[in-house]
Amino acid sequence: MALVELRGVCKSFRKGDETITPLDEVDLDIEAGDFVSLMGPSGTGKSTLLNLVSGIDRPDAGTIRVAGTEVTKLSRGKLADWRAANLGYIFQTHNLIPVLTAYENVELPTLLLKMTSSQRRQRVELALEAVGLSDRADHYPRQLSGGQEQRVGIARAIVAHPKVVVADEPTGSLDTETSEQVQVLLQRLNKELDITLLMVTHDTDAAKIASRQLVLDRGMFREVGLDETSTVSNA
């Protein structure tokens, strides 16, 4: 059974009289250890898909199963617990808590899990080391550069050793150079820590680092080869 499994998932939004249905009966399987990039024109429902997989939004129909858990069946409180243990979310804009230091931001998810304080410290230090920011642990988000902030955000997403990490345009607000650093980092996390990644991106270069490239267009997933990636139109 696939690690992430979507079956017949529908999601529509109502805007006044108009109803938009970005996801209509979509199916998707992601295997453990996969690094999937997801591209597609703007407004096709890529972010919506991530939100459904991470359980911060609910589908109108269909089932979503992650690591054997049917997330569509969980209550809001249970979903939060489930996310704390199983899911990491990397935002486009890092969304760090401004009053907390880099260390405290990364520590946050571990506070929600049962572990000793030394285990906790070890986890946080490892995560910061993985993103190369051990020396910035005591800095506040405003004292960090955009790329560093994003790396702290990534450390926060992986610190609890989740089964799946989703990333919504993680390099979308970074310059080319820092964007490349982050891509390399994500690739390393996938290879070295065996983290399953689902990444939405508009950046063909970023998509290339993934092991599997998907395109979502008009409610349909399309598998594309590496060489095809650059031809995907991104409106």
Added chain:
Amino acid sequence: MFRYVLKTLWRHRTRTLLTVTGAAVAMFVFCFVGSVQEGLHRLTTGSDADRNLIVFQENRFCPTSSRLPEDYERVIAEIPGVRDVMPIQVWTNNCRASLDIVVFNGADPKQIQQTRPLKLTSGDWQQFQSTRDAAIVGRNVAQRRGLKVGDQFTIGEISVRVAGVFESNVPSEENLIYTSLQFLQYTRGLDAAGLVTQHEVMLTDTADPDRVASAIDQKLRAGAVATKTRRKGAFQASTLSDLVDLIGFAHWLGYACVALVLSLVATTTVMSVQDRIKEYAVLQTVGVRPLRAMRLVLAESTILCVVGGVAGTALALTALGFGGFAIGAEGATIAFRPSLGLAATGTVVSVVVGVLAGFIPAIQAATVPIVSALRQA
């Protein structure tokens, strides 16, 4: 997680400080009002107020206008149920309501020592009993007027030497100055030789106060001056009736203070949560449960309220402890004292109001629509 709450409060120090100060001021007033209420309550309860009777001239209110023969004492003492009678001459600097009322009670010094619930904190009884113009001063008056043993104290026609300062478990006693009966009777302008203002009657343990009171009035009806006898608490409450109404009304002020703290802290917390609604969406995405988010907000509002409320309460109790405040009229006074009950009430009110104030913003934080909050720039 608690650190997150503290750091958030610290980040908006100005707002935090203003809210805490506001809560402190309101709770200060709340405790002051509470102490006035307690003072009034004490005046009419307790064994001193309930088991002692005051015999006063009928239809007279101000102590200067009640003039009873001193030898009524012997008549009253014969009535069954009466244990002891103490003739008292009262002199006050102000018959109207005042915050700085000085009330002298002249009575037999030996009898004062035996029957009144007083404890000298400085000076000695010997000095008081042997010197004609000696006076012992209640702690509140001493505090207010800065009096200590050996001081000469003059007010109006009266000039006394302080022979002692006393405290009492009956707070209104602490607003009094005791002198000997003769000294006050022979004060110029009082012309009260053989006359006293009132008789204080102490009862035997089994006597029914109201029955003894009417027996006294019955018996003295035949005398030169008709009397009205009441329990001491009832007597003081009726003497202070105007003030009693006013003070009764003041408890609304106390409620207003609580409402003020509630709305102040609630406003601050609502603002704080709405400013950071996206932060709560992020926290829940990371895995913070809605209930936990709620607790974070409640902690925030409760901290604001408790820090401010406890500070205000502590300040009020300190002021009450050192100020020796009292309000009085016509020779009766209400003492405002700090009390443990007041401290407990102030603290409990702060906690409860803190939790209530955080309730609505806590629900907002817990039920934040995660996706649309995250979409906000």
